[in-house]
Each structure stands twice: as C-alpha cells, then as structure tokens.
Amino acid sequence: MEREQALQIVKPQLTEHRYQHTLGVMGTAIKLAEKYGADIKKAELAAIFHDYAKFRPKDEMRQIIEEQKMPAILLEFNSELWHAPVGAFLAEKEAGIDDKEILDAIRYHTSGRIGMTLLDKVIYLADYIEPGRHFPGVEEVRELAEDDLDRALIQSMKNTIQFLMKKNQPVFPDTFNAYNSIVQNSGG
Numbered sequence: 001m002e003r004e005q006a007l008q009i010v011k012p013q014l015t016e017h018r019y020q021h022t023l024g025v026m027g028t029a030i031k032l033a034e035k036y037g038a039d040i041k042k043a044e045l046a047a048i049f050h051d052y053a054k055f056r057p058k059d060e061m062r063q064i065i066e067e068q069k070m071p072a073i074l075l076e077f078n079s080e081l082w083h084a085p086v087g088a089f090l091a092e093k094e095a096g097i098d099d100k101e102i103l104d105a106i107r108y109h110t111s112g113r114i115g116m117t118l119l120d121k122v123i124y125l126a127d128y129i130e131p132g133r134h135f136p137g138v139e140e141v142r143e144l145a146e147d148d149l150d151r152a153l154i155q156s157m158k159n160t161i162q163f164l165m166k167k168n169q170p171v172f173p174d175t176f177n178a179y180n181s182i183v184q185n186s187g188g
C-alpha cells in the first residue's frame with residue numbers, strides 16, 4: 001500500500017494532534033530504518049498504522065482482546081496498552097495489512113516484547129522520540145538513537161518503567177522482558 005492511501009485510511013481514525021504525531025513517527029521511523037538497515041517501506045506503513053486503534057472505545061477493544069484470544073493479562077493493565085494489539089488486528093481486518101512483521105511492530109509498539117525485531121525496535125523508538133514528543137529524558141534518547149539503537153531502546157524503556165514506578169503504577173511485564181532481552185543481547 002502506498003503512503004498516501006495509508007494516510008487517508010488512518011486520518012479519519014485520529015484527532016488532528018494524533019495525526020501530526022503519526023506523521024512525526026513516520027518521518028522518524030524512515031530515518032531510523034535508513035540508519036539501521038530496516039525495511040523502509042515496512043517502517044513507513046507500520047508507523048502510519050501504529051495508533052490506528054488509539055480512539056476505539058474501551059469496550060470495543062476489550063471485546064476484541066477477548067474474542068481474538070489475545071493475552072488476557074492485557075485486561076489487568078492500563079487500557080492505554082490495548083490499542084497496540086487491537087490496532088494490529090484492525091489494521092489487518094479493516095485495512096488489509098497482511099505483512100506479519102508490520103503487524104507485529106504495531107502490536108508491540110507500546111510494550112515492547114522479548115526478542116524484538118529490528119522493525120519492532122524502529123517503531124517503538126520512533127514513537128518515543130518523534131519531534132512532537134516533549135518529556136524529560138527524550139533528548140537523551142534522541143542522542144543515543146543517533147548511533148546506538150539498542151542503547152536508545154534500553155534508555156527509553158528505563159524511562160518508561162521509572163515513570164510508571166514513580167507514580168506507583170503497575171508495569172506491564174512485556175516491557176521488563178523487552179528490557180532484559182535487549183540488555184542481555186546487546187554488547188553492554
């Protein structure tokens with residue numbers, strides 16, 4: 001699917017602010033894909049669709065998680081996490097995206113997972129550092145992303161875990177698992 005067609009499908013699903021975020025993720029994902037050797041067209045499409053389900057009603061997302069037999073543990077955690085796996089499902093069902101790598105990058109863009117693919121990493125990080133993001137620590141991750149994808153990911157996951165812990169919020173285990181998996185597999 002070409003960029004313009006994909007954007008036309010996604011735009012009506014999002015607010016203007018979230019659409020601008022999506023364009024930021026797209027641009028950043030393409031740059032990261034070029035730098036680190038990921039598939040540029042897949043990075044572009046995954047970025048465009050990453051927040052496709054962001055504004056679906058909670059009840060609809062819960063129903064999809066149950067009916068599609070997605071991990072039930074999702075329902076025990078913040079519903080902010082749900083749009084990622086539900087987005088992968090709907091991008092396939094409604095927009096006909098059938099590339100498994102793209103769908104996985106959408107599915108894991110919020111939590112990460114054990115054994116993240118290069119494309120998963122590009123989309124996770126692009127979502128974190130796109131130019132519209134302004135939060136403490138983002139600039140450090142942007143700088144790390146200039147020359148070390150894994151160090152940038154580790155730092156972004158650390159920030160997210162610390163942010164949640166400071167607020168006494170539960171941390172969905174996939175993020176711990178993703179963090180451990182990258183720390184154990186990257187050169188240190």
Ligand SMILES: Nc1ncnc2c1ncn2[C@@H]1O[C@H](COP(=O)(O)OP(=O)(O)O)[C@@H](O)[C@H]1O
Pocket residue numbers: 051054077078080081109110111127160164170171172173174175176
């Ligand atoms: N492991 C986790 N456990 C619980 N909440 C998380 C986890 N990872 C991310 N979140 C929360 O999910 C929300 C959405 O994250 P994200 O998808 O990165 O943002 P956005 O939808 O704005 O792109 C954030 O509030 C974030 O704190």
